[in-house]
Amino acid sequence: MTRRLSSSSRSHTEDSIFLKPEEDPVWLDEPTKIEKLGDRAPKKDELLDCKDRPTGCQHPHGEEMFVVSVYNVVIEIHCWVALFIISQVLGYWVFFVLEGNGPFSSIYKALQVIESYFSFILPYPPIFGTDTMMLKEMENTKHHNWVVQGTSGVGVVIGIIMIIHMLCKWRYGTGLWSSEPVSRNVSDRRQSVSRQPSFTLSEWTDAQEDLLDLDPVPQTPVFDMGTDSRTEGDASTLTVTPVGLQERRGSNVSLTLDMCTPGCTEPYGYGAQLSPRDQSAQEYLRQGTHILTPAMLHMRAMDDQSLQAEFYETPMNFVDPKEYNYPGLVRKNRYKTILPNTHSRVILKSLDEDDFLSTYINANYLKGYGDEEQAYIATQGPTVNTVGDFWRMVWQERSPIIVMITNLEEKNEKCAEYWPEDTVTHEGIEISVVSVTQEDDYSLRVFTLKCEEEERTLKHYWYTSWPDQKTPDKAPPLLELVQEVEGAREEAPPSSGPTIVHCSAGIGRTGCFIATSILCKQLRTEGVVDILRTTCQLRLDRGGMIQTCEQYQFVHHVLSLYEKQLSHTAEE
Structure with a gap:
């Protein structure tokens, strides 16, 4: 006792x-x-x-001693779990390094493997994302399979030792490493006096959670793990916060953590002003640049570590939901935290301009190559509630092309089927299918749009070979689609408006496609590319464009491949 x-x-x-x-x-x-x-x-x-x-x-004091015993057991369990995780991460890190990956990318992949194992035990949204292709390759490997088997064996041994140790400690008062049990003799008057811990496990956990809420902007996909002891008013000392979980939430886990089904939450407040940190992020996006020559581009595409650092340093520029405090607006958004930036959002024309809902659509104008104004419109995949608004926008903006880069369902609904099999009318616009052409990686539908006495032609490219929050297995089909869309754009009437591009949220795959299209033009025209500058410009107009680090790396690979194609053509 x-x-x-x-x-x-x-x-x-x-x-x-x-x-x-x-x-x-x-x-x-x-x-x-x-x-x-x-x-x-x-x-x-x-x-x-x-x-x-x-x-x-x-x-x-009996009840208190029981609580202390439980507390000690919980602490030891946490230590054993930490030892298990460290051993597994170290083992898989060695495996991926031997497979030819960089040291930092190997850590990230090792964490993905560990998370995939834990997901079978604890149902929780993934933090690092799960790359199924990587797991299959790891299972089918032959050269370094002994590393994987050894790592798994070490994990099993640690788990068995932990269970035996905890049972011994709970039953007999001693663990595997103690030679004598803990004395429980009441008559012993000379027990040592030790300092009690000044915090409990729950208090430490709460303290960590408080760190996540330092940013005054609530429930956006952008938040910081780090603290900033400087006052917000001191704008001269502020810098763009690198890496952190803020920008990682623009990675594979962003949609899983922050997105929900339509209509789950109303936005908050209105009229929030930019904090000094937000202003610093805006300044970074306006000034960020990194011009790459062809040789630099090829080297950069293979440097995963540098690309990750550059991606995580670039602010996402998501919109604070306080900007949109309008009743019923939640039904207009597919995801509650993916909102259009206010300065560049598409405003639908309405007979009642004071009715905000009738003028709202989750879409933004984006600049094209050479700062061409309103060259593209990036938007979310239409929902059942917004199909009519989507066709109103197509007609209002005189768009000649729609590029759709998502399947209708990927585990859950990603986009409503907003086009007809034959003919349908939305908001007074009659949409009729003229032809359907099926290619290897995309399908092309040609529509005729009629409203009152006017008739137009619309091309709809549906790219289906791009998995959600990941990258395609091969780059040539995307380049082929980009070039096909560029050709269709040149054939469109001079009075045509922006090209509409959407996936599900309208930021990840949409950002990759638009960035690739812009950068291909820059590479052909100038002989160099500035992928960072293009990414920054896209995010200024719509937050979160090019959503994950893997997508950012993929854009570099696509441009590297395109430059090789151009060089090969020039040599011929």
């Missing part, structure tokens, strides 16, 4: 149990021999032992 000192023998320091130098310990479970109460005479045996109390008396 653990002994407790009386409060009179404690130091005044909070959460400390250090003895005053002139005092001997006084135990609460025995009667005090002398107790001074002011100027009164000393009294003996003021405290009754439990055995002298009425029947049914319980020791006042």
